[in-house]
Amino acid sequence: MDVLVCVKRVPAVGTEILLTPDAAAIDTRHLGFTIGPHEECAVEKAVRIAERTGGAAGVLTVGPPEADEQLRYALSMGADHAVRVEAPVADPDPELTAAAVVGALPDLRPYDLVLFGEASADAGHAQVGFRVAAALGRPVVGGVKGIGTDGSRVRLERHVDDGVEVHEAPLPAIAAVLEGLNLPRYPTIKGRLRAKKAPIRVLPGPVVTGGLRTLRLRHRPEARAQTVVLGRGAAAAPAVVDVLAELGRVR
């Protein structure tokens, strides 16, 4: 079974997120880049399926040449080939990203399963997987925390508020997955060295951006708490229970 994972290059931020002077983007001067946790799990799943079935695990991103770093990270986790679709902007919008993926797929091998993270860790538009599925008319399930497959069908466990839904779909199919799908591996040294030398296939992408355009980013106005320190160590227990009682939690 051949699986493709779509990933996005996102900044690895600290507690405070700095913005560029024009507020159009996150100031990444001091930051590294990564792929989100959902996508790490997707890569892990793809690698495991490929290992188990003797198939291939591909990784694809839509973005500038810098995003090769994230493709190589996925390669070092065990993905065996990588594709970057060029984008006219650093942070492509969901319509553009979906169009880029849809446009690239005919040039690539026919994947049985295409995985997305539920949402990117930065913009969080949470829609590219469904857009791609809609464009291709393929089955798609989101919120996936479990994937089982027999080679012709896929069973997808979707987590919802009140439990778990199991969906089945014929292949080829698409899924948007959540962290918790598995515990992704760390890259190995050998994996890194292999990834460094692996070719990255670059495909041209769409040049027209979508209708959702970022004007500026802002910090959420945070109501700064004036923290009341109830005490230190075990001695604070009565004060803590007073608070619980106040909230009606002491029965």
Place this chain on the structure above:
Amino acid sequence: MVLALIERDGEGVLTAASADVLAAARDLADDLGAGVGAVAVGDAGDLPDDLVKRGVSTLHLLRHELLADGGPATVGEALAQLVAREQPVAVLAAATDAATEAMAWAAARVGVPLATACTAIRPGPGDGDRPWEVTRERAGGILLEDAVLDAPIRFATLGTGTRTPTETAAAAEVTVRAFVPELDAAVPRARLVERRARASGMTLATAPVVVSGGRGVGSAEGYAVLEELAGLVGGAVGCSRVATNNGWRPHADQVGLTGTRVSPDLYIACGISGATQHWVGCMNARAILAVNTDPEAPMVSRATWAVIGDVHEVLPAVVEELRRRSGG
């Protein structure tokens, strides 16, 4: 017309999030001098009586046998066809997983953008044909993004707490219209084949108190005292990403950007420093009690109350005091 895709809970009652969406749709429609249409899947049930109070003039019921097990993608396809027919000025939905997915599919089929997790929608000036502006949450809500939404039909999902529903001018009546989309059973699709209810008991998302542990708990065994406290105060246990990565807790317990977003009355953060990725998961709590050895940890400075100390000194003492006061 402003369309609102609405959801109902297990008892067929409009969800709070959908009520918010209807309120926002009504505001928007008032601005634009338009009506509000609601879109739901299945039978009308008690909806019309509720919707009339919320200023909804039309209820579109999506009806097709494939919708029964088709999941959000199928809903999205039906919605897309309804939109194509109705040509609304905007389509809104709550930013739930299912609604977002249906909206994503529909927006793709209609060929327009979708702004997810919006906190504000501002129609363009004049006749409303100019690009609109939205404010949406990014990075889990730590950042807000002002964006242009440039489309003939504006698709947006609304984050929770966007608008508190208020009494609004009731519509004269709700016209209920069934809409039967053209869905081809031969087209490959995902089918819901099984539904497993969560084991009874409190869920993290709905618990009034969440007792959550991070690096400072130190081990899987260390959560016993958190479980005990949660049991005593009628809460659920959560954890940070550190705990999941170390295998101390299942991912289902994880609070944060890539786990569960909680909004309890009280969030007790035990040994959690409060990295951004965690903070976005608990920032909607009404109150936070932080227990941490580091008085300068971000979680402490953002908390309502704090206890400076080791989790395994503080919590046992709290448990003991609780038992003493409740007489047992």
Place this chain on the structure above:
Amino acid sequence: MTPFPDRAQVVVIGAGIVGNAVVHHLARLGWRDVLLVDKGPLPDPGGSTGHASNFVFPVDHSREITLLTADSMRQYTELGTLTTCGGIEVARTPERVQELDRRMSSARAWGIDAELITPAEVAGKVPFLDPSPLLGAFWTPSVAVVDPLRAGELMRERASAAGALTVAALTEVLAIDTQDGRVRRVRTDRGDVECEYVVVACGVWSPRIAALAGATIPLTPAVHQMIDVGPIAELAATGREIAFPIIRDMDPFMYERQSGADLEIGSYAHRPILCDPDEIPSNAAAALSPTQLPFTADDFDPQMEAALELFAGILDRPDAGIRHAINGLLSLTPDGHPLLGETPEVAGLWSAAAVWIKEGPGVGRLIAEWMTAGVPEIDPHAADVARFAPHERTRAHVRARAAEGYNKTYGIIHPREQWSSDRGARRSPFFPREEALGAEFFEVAGWERPQWYRSNEPLVAELGVEDRPHEWDARWWSPIINAEHLAMRRSVAMIDLSAFAQFDVRGPGALAYLQHLCIAQVDRPVGRVIYTPVLGPDGGFRSDLTVVRLGDQHFRVVTGGSDGARDLHWFTRHLPADGSVALADVTSAVCTLGLWGPRARDVLAAVTDDDVSHEGFPFATGRTVTVGSIPVLALRLSYVGELGWELHAPTECGLRLWDTIAEAGVPHGIVPAGIGVYGTTARLEKGYRLMGHELDGEHGPVEAGLALPGLKSADFVGKAAYTKAREGEPEATLCTLTLDASAHRRHPQGGEPVLTADGERITDRRGRPSYVTSAGAGPSLRTHLLMAYLPPWHAAEGTGLLVEYLGERYPVTVARAGRTPLFDPDDARMR
């Protein structure tokens, strides 16, 4: 939060290992009003202390660093924060095998237990290591890992318990106010603090903090990459943070150490990645910490390959993942040494920066002692923050040298090795002539000084000078040096000495001021040239220099180029407050040409009408003579043991002076000679001591053989200690040793241990080891000369000893105990 004080005696900025150690030792030494501030939270404020690899290898070629490390290890041990694991430096190349021999010599010199072991023995100690790429190894059993964060906490606790310390974390320093050149006040975001002293222990942020007071701390933050790979079952099974020796894989410039279940791999091999202190992110904005920058994987890839060569057995496993990878920041300085002591720009503003974890506690003690007593126990001169010339403090210079120096961290550094970046900052007016003569330039304090001249190449054959057969001995050396030496002794040589630092001292208080700083009697007639040691309060050497009385209230101080900046700081700090003394640095105004040799008088007489006869211009006098049409301050003295003068001229007249002397010298066979002659061969034959080699803070004039016949009545810095030393027997005597004829094919270069004939280490009663302080050829004596301090029971002429050099031991003989020269012992040639 603790209330924030509005005054303190000393404000220590930075709560890393260094700042914590400083406050601890200040409290221990009796300071009671100490404030420690840090912008970050405790216990890990986010600096380099929080992410360092924390291992300690005690052996360094530098004695000062070795002493600081040894002291730090004692302190870490006493705090219960040191775990001994042993360490192995491995060699993959023959050159590294030789370097390990040299490390072995340093270990023996400084008295640290170590041994050379085989690759098989390495594998015996580290079973998962593949020894096949290795040729040899250097095993140090005492190598350890330490916990600097915990050590820092304990040090703060002790200082607090003594009632001496207030700690203010999350406190940002916004400004440092000065008044009349002294610190007065530290302004923070929590309030202003009046204070007398400020210690900048801010690691990579130090330049930025010092700049708030108008001072420079010349370092640059630079990246050092580290990764953690794991989990590895063999490591996890030990259940310990570290159970196996640390491997330093020296040739690929990297190390591997156990860190719990992981193997940590660090690299000094990648391209230099320098940052700016202003560009380091805040704690909140950094993903990990301000000094753990995003890992740049491409830079580390070669190190992964090298690591696999030794550790494929545990690293090449599918479950051993790269769990942590950072570009950690550390501090680099222009010469690789720390930046310690009071800044020359601002009195009361102290630097404790560019310090490794392994030296932190020792540096804390050193700084506290220095602030308390005016001098620390360990001689800090090579680490003195005041050691830099102005251009060496610039950002461009610091970055150039740091970039060049980064890959030297694990490099094989020849003792004479020269820097190649940012050269040519300071040139004497003679430079064009020297360049035309094919000078090989060595650098001191930025000055380009000819070490030898290729134009003298024919002299090598003519004078029968032999080359050195061993490449290491001959590196950064030329037989031309010896040829120039012999030519000088045969006829006459001219030597560029413009790198001398020179100060003009004038005013009604000038005499008293110099009397206070110099041990020699300075109240001599106008025209006298006075050689004098300058001591610290403990009687150890601070400097040695020449004072010339030019007038009743006018003196010239001439000191070595490498010591100029430190000496200027010392002289400046001791200026009387009443304004009765004016001190001017005239280094740039004056160029100096040495003229020495049996024909020196003939040459000088040919170009001046002034009386330069022995009677008319006696030894140890100076006065202005006219050379051609140039007024020149001529000083009759010699550091090479020949008749002659230092000729000091205005810089702009320098080229004329050179040409005049060179032309006049032709009939007398004049040659240009380099610093190889002046600083090594000629001075060693004469037994002259050199600051920083023989002369240091650990030794005084009595032991160095430089005590003066009389003791002047005027008080001076170090007088009590000096007086006491004169009254007793010295614990060590500076001796000149000759390499025995059987060993003449090898050439020790300094730093080697001196051993008894039985191969035992030699230490004096104060525990100070005997090692070679200087070494070089004695062409006129036809031997190789070494200097070393020896305890009385070895300091007897004729005693046979051994010197260990690159793994071999060579017989040497004590040729002279004390200052009497081996060459021309009566100084007849200087008359």
